[in-house]
Amino acid sequence: MDFSTIVSEERIRRSYKEGEFENLPGMGKPLKLEDLSSIPEDLRMAYKMLKNAGFSPEENRLKQEMMTVEGLMKTCEDLEEKERLQKKLNEKLLRFNQVMSKRRKQTNASIFKNYDEKITRKWNQ
Template identity: 50%
Template sequence: MDFAFLMAEQRIKDAIDNGDFDHLPGKGKPLEPEDLSAVPPELRIGYKILKNANILPEELQLKKEMMTLQDMIGCCMDPGEKEKLKKKWNEKPLRFNHLMEKRSITTSPAFGAYKDKIYKKF
């Protein structure tokens, strides 16, 4: 075994002995399985890493921004400000579509299954 592996094992054992893992959230509970079947296999590990770091993938961030802008447009009373918000909103679907084409997600079987539902949201 290599030195790095042995060091890592020793640090984990020391942490267990010191009780460093005793107060972690979800301790003693089974892990919830994640359904990543809609994510292309080559992107799954990246999505999992981003999720664990509480970072949204760019396409999800764009969707979130689009929904926020729609809510703001619906509540806005100032016509000038409403136009600015509409202009910002119009840029988001273009960026989203470009991103989807670039990543070739639109050709994946998962996208085909949910294509109509996705387009209805827009």
Template identity: 50%
Template sequence: MDVFALLAENKIRESIQNGELNNLPGSGKPLEMEDLSHIPDELRAGYRLLKNAGVLPEELEIKKEIISLHKLINYCYDEDEKRQLTKKLNEKILRFNILMEKRQVSSPALSCYKDKIYTKFGGY
């Protein structure tokens, strides 16, 4: 063991003895391990950062908007407003399809799970 590992081990033991590590959030619960094996090594850190920050990829944000527009159209009774919403919906679907085509070429991970993503978010 190197010096830093020994210092860290001693500090951890000392903290345990002093009770400083009692009642930590998640204490006694299993760790949630993320399966990032489908993401290329060079992209994993970026994906983890975005996920922890609560940021969705652009195509999933658009997919959420598509779902919302579908719901709005289903409950809309004004024909002019329905036409405007349908126009927005078509633009979003087009944008989504363009993004997915680009992602297929550039990201084997995304193309591998494309069908699962489509199924989960409504089959578009």
């Protein structure tokens, strides 16, 4: 054992004897463990950090899909294909709003929808 481990263990023992660990929030309740077996081991920490910050994998996937569809719409010249892509984008926006409303966050689809255009305008100034 190294010196810092010995000191840490001693401080924990002393605090426990003095009753500093009594009446802590959640004391006596089981821990809520998450099943992270479906996430690769090297990505678990990043997943936990994103989740703790309020991001969900489904939310990020939907954002990426919406950006992809928007990019396709910008390069598409066929009107029928553009209408199909717009319908697909509307479906993604609806699903995104549903995911966000489950988390009790208000969303504004136009914020994300016009994100690329706002960045382009900002860089062109």
